[in-house]
Amino acid sequence: MREAAYRAYRVFWQSLDLLYPPECGGCGQPGARWCARCDTAAERLTPPWCPSCGMPTPDGEICLRCREHPPVLQAFRSWAFFDGPVRNALHRIKYRRDIALADALALQMLKMYRTYLNWNVDVVLPVPLSSQRLRERGYNQAALFALPLALGLDVPYRPKTLQRVRHTRSQVDLSWGERRKNVAGAFAASSDGVSGKTILLVDDVITTGATLNACASALLAAGARAVYAFSVARTPLRSAAP
Numbered sequence: 001m002r003e004a005a006y007r008a009y010r011v012f013w014q015s016l017d018l019l020y021p022p023e024c025g026g027c028g029q030p031g032a033r034w035c036a037r038c039d040t041a042a043e044r045l046t047p048p049w050c051p052s053c054g055m056p057t058p059d060g061e062i063c064l065r066c067r068e069h070p071p072v073l074q075a076f077r078s079w080a081f082f083d084g085p086v087r088n089a090l091h092r093i094k095y096r097r098d099i100a101l102a103d104a105l106a107l108q109m110l111k112m113y114r115t116y117l118n119w120n121v122d123v124v125l126p127v128p129l130s131s132q133r134l135r136e137r138g139y140n141q142a143a144l145f146a147l148p149l150a151l152g153l154d155v156p157y158r159p160k161t162l163q164r165v166r167h168t169r170s171q172v173d174l175s176w177g178e179r180r181k182n183v184a185g186a187f188a189a190s191s192d193g194v195s196g197k198t199i200l201l202v203d204d205v206i207t208t209g210a211t212l213n214a215c216a217s218a219l220l221a222a223g224a225r226a227v228y229a230f231s232v233a234r235t236p237l238r239s240a241a242p
């Protein structure tokens with residue numbers, strides 16, 4: 001049933017592309033929403049990686065950062081580094097609400113999920129925006145990935161389960177420690193729909209994981225069994241902020 005819903009979702013965007021030929025969200029060339037060249041150029045995160053955060057490590061050992069600050073999340077992964085065409089595409093999705101481009105990237109995430117992750121999750125949720133940010137932007141860009149992922153994985157999508165209860169300042173110029181303090185206690189989850197469940201949180205970009213850990217703490221406090229997270233992109237360690 002949901003498999004059919006996902007097919008319908010994809011067919012809808014594909015037929016729209018026939019009517020209005022798209023340009024690539026990575027490079028701007030006409031033809032495809034996400035072209036083969038940008039797909040090749042996207043720097044994927046693949047094993048060997050830290051079992052906790054998914055950052056590449058030489059022999060698949062746990063990374064120093066996760067050893068020093070064990071994440072609340074069971075594990076988190078990202079499809080590619082936040083760079084080049086991936087950065088362009090995410091910018092376009094965040095500020096121009098390109099839902100079809102988000103769907104094209106979600107398809108790539110789904111391929112990675114099936115190849116490497118296959119976590120047994122019960123519910124899919126996007127990382128929520130504050131109501132103030134939602135009013136300013138009009139939509140939550142993380143939801144543009146979470147919905148097609150939920151459909152593709154055939155798992156219920158429950159965007160209202162987790163709320164951001166406190167508006168937090170932008171994390172862009174904050175250090176790792178400051179980010180943790182900035183988002184601590186910023187989220188709350190309702191226990192119905194979460195209790196005893198394994199949750200998959202979806203976001204566009206993961207930088208330090210501070211936001212995800214704050215979300216995971218709220219979900220675990222509401223009775224979730226375990227929390228995983230999956231994002232389109234990961235900020236490379238060499239640059240501190242998206």
Ligand SMILES: [Zn+2]
Pocket residue numbers: 024025026027028029034035036037038039085
């Ligand atoms: Zn392209």
Ligand SMILES: [Zn+2]
Pocket residue numbers: 050051052053054055062063064065066067
């Ligand atoms: Zn790690």
